[in-house]
Amino acid sequence: MSNDVAIVGIGMHKFGRTEGVSGMEQGAVAVREACKDAGVDWSDIEFAFGGSAAAGAPDTMVSQLGLTGVQFINVANGCATGGSALFSAVNTIKAGVAELGIAIGFDKHERGAFRVNTKGAGLSDWYGASGMALTTQFFGMKINRYMEEYGISHESLARVSAKAFRNGAKNPMAWRRKELSEAQVLEAAMLSYPLTQYMFCSPGEGGVAMILAPADKAHKYTDKPVFLKSAVVRSRKFGSFEVMAPHIALEHNAGPTVDASKAAFEMAGMGPDDIDIAQLQDTESGAEIMHMAENGFCEHGEQERMLAMGETEIDGRLPINTDGGCLANGEPVGASGLRQVYENVLQLRGEAGARQVPNDPKTAYTHVYGAPGISGVTILSR
Amino acid sequence: MARVPVADGVFTSVDDPRLIGSKCDNCGNHMFPTQGSCPKCAGTSTSDVELETRGELWTWTVQGYPPKAPPYLGDADPKTFQPFGVGYVELPGQVKVEARLTEADPEKLKIGMPMELTLVPLYTNDDGDEVVTFAFAPISENGEQS
Numbered sequence: 001m002s003n004d005v006a007i008v009g010i011g012m013h014k015f016g017r018t019e020g021v022s023g024m025e026q027g028a029v030a031v032r033e034a035c036k037d038a039g040v041d042w043s044d045i046e047f048a049f050g051g052s053a054a055a056g057a058p059d060t061m062v063s064q065l066g067l068t069g070v071q072f073i074n075v076a077n078g079c080a081t082g083g084s085a086l087f088s089a090v091n092t093i094k095a096g097v098a099e100l101g102i103a104i105g106f107d108k109h110e111r112g113a114f115r116v117n118t119k120g121a122g123l124s125d126w127y128g129a130s131g132m133a134l135t136t137q138f139f140g141m142k143i144n145r146y147m148e149e150y151g152i153s154h155e156s157l158a159r160v161s162a163k164a165f166r167n168g169a170k171n172p173m174a175w176r177r178k179e180l181s182e183a184q185v186l187e188a189a190m191l192s193y194p195l196t197q198y199m200f201c202s203p204g205e206g207g208v209a210m211i212l213a214p215a216d217k218a219h220k221y222t223d224k225p226v227f228l229k230s231a232v233v234r235s236r237k238f239g240s241f242e243v244m245a246p247h248i249a250l251e252h253n254a255g256p257t258v259d260a261s262k263a264a265f266e267m268a269g270m271g272p273d274d275i276d277i278a279q280l281q282d283t284e285s286g287a288e289i290m291h292m293a294e295n296g297f298c299e300h301g302e303q304e305r306m307l308a309m310g311e312t313e314i315d316g317r318l319p320i321n322t323d324g325g326c327l328a329n330g331e332p333v334g335a336s337g338l339r340q341v342y343e344n345v346l347q348l349r350g351e352a353g354a355r356q357v358p359n360d361p362k363t364a365y366t367h368v369y370g371a372p373g374i375s376g377v378t379i380l381s382r
Numbered sequence: 383m384a385r386v387p388v389a390d391g392v393f394t395s396v397d398d399p400r401l402i403g404s405k406c407d408n409c410g411n412h413m414f415p416t417q418g419s420c421p422k423c424a425g426t427s428t429s430d431v432e433l434e435t436r437g438e439l440w441t442w443t444v445q446g447y448p449p450k451a452p453p454y455l456g457d458a459d460p461k462t463f464q465p466f467g468v469g470y471v472e473l474p475g476q477v478k479v480e481a482r483l484t485e486a487d488p489e490k491l492k493i494g495m496p497m498e499l500t501l502v503p504l505y506t507n508d509d510g511d512e513v514v515t516f517a518f519a520p521i522s523e524n525g526e527q528s
Contacts, residue, residue: 118453126389128453129513138469140443154495193444193488238422247414248478
């Protein structure tokens with residue numbers, strides 16, 4: 001236990017659209033809430049790792065929080081930014097550098113699909129000019145081939161979305177809180193075949209922060225510590241099929257999610273059967289389906305039956321995306337990964353209110369995926 | 383009105399287009415567009431190669447809404463925008479290339495169908511020239527573009 005790390009405080013600013021409040025201010029709200037939750041002052045925090053893709057340099061938020069001289073490091077890793085902040089914070093504590101640290105993620109994106117900076121992504125101007133610099137296309141193409149290979153139906157895509165909005169309706173911090181039927185999801189505008197408007201998450205706003213301490217000090221701050229059994233980030237290997245790729249190799253590699261998942265389970269000394277609840281990257285509903293298998297929770301193709309049987313519902317065998325996921329919460333890139341961990345901490349504490357899973361969860365799993373082919377996984381236990 | 387390529391060095395010419403890729407001098411891995419180092423073996427010497435013009439559709443989607451402009455240079459006006467296909471075409475023995483497709487009807491696109499390189503117009507530039515980019519078109523069993 002001596003080298004374990006605990007989450008001792010969590011804070012969040014509501015996801016969605018908050019007019020007149022900057023992304024950084026939303027991050028500051030989350031930090032203050034996390035401090036309150038842990039019963040500490042901002043001045044007690046010894047180090048911070050913060051991430052934001054579009055709402056400013058995170059370290060400048062000290063001018064709002066208080067100029068305490070804190071060691072503040074910015075991280076940027078696309079959709080895995082939150083996971084990367086957490087990874088960095090965990091290992092700082094494990095290294096014995098400091099006792100009390102915070103991981104922060106926040107963002108605020110313009111409306112509509114992400115405008116991709118092709119130069120920043122290492123791509124030539126002609127790629128965007130020709131109409132191929134759209135992340136939505138990748139998701140459409142990956143699930144389209146997957147459906148053909150493994151017999152996944154359009155109805156399953158709709159089931160995932162309907163579940164997300166049902167769960168979101170129970171979550172006061174979620175953006176989309178209106179339930180939608182499978183038929184409404186299927187009949188919506190086709191954005192990128194086979195994915196309709198309600199099968200995609202939207203870029204949004206929000207902030208999350210969490211305070212970490214060595215496990216053996218956790219009870220100084222909380223009577224419900226949640227322990228980080230693993231926090232892993234992996235980038236792609238040769239042959240994987242990733243977002244924003246003008247070419248892919250003929251040979252096949254399963255991708256960074258499979259690698260990150262295996263490493264996380266190994267580090268935690270657990271397997272997929274030991275997990276009680278999971279938050280999986282659902283940039284679109286097909287992604288949740290593919291990530292169920294890539295993270296080891298089922299065989300490829302088995303999702304069709306699992307979804308039809310309701311096994312991933314809040315009261316199912318393995319509840320997935322209990323807070324509504326990216327589909328109901330939107331995706332503020334810097335905050336998204338930490339939102340998943342926040343949800344798992346609430347669930348493990350038994351404080352998730354109307355969406356509390358009934359299986360008395362003791363272990364919880366998170367997974368994020370993003371450009372240009374990066375995955376982050378955490379495993380928590382109480 | 384002349385036809386001009388969207389960028390130099392992506393394909394050989396507007397009259398007889400071939401995509402220009404790279405082949406690793408060490409391990410033979412193919413890449414597109416050209417690059418000077420190899421993601422497979424980390425070799426730092428590559429040579430330009432003209433890629434195959436025919437291959438099989440590996441996967442596809444249809445871009446159903448106008449892309450943000452910039453970076454898109456084609457028609458992004460919601461009133462006139464026409465959905466277009468996008469896919470990966472597997473070029474035998476080389477690499478899978480991402481490209482626009484001339485077909486945008488989900489009923490007419492099938493994984494594994496034969497495809498051939500062509501060019502499609504993007505926009506008319508200030509000189510009145512038609513700017514074109516590369517695309518793949520389905521071909522019938524007798525080898526004709528449909």
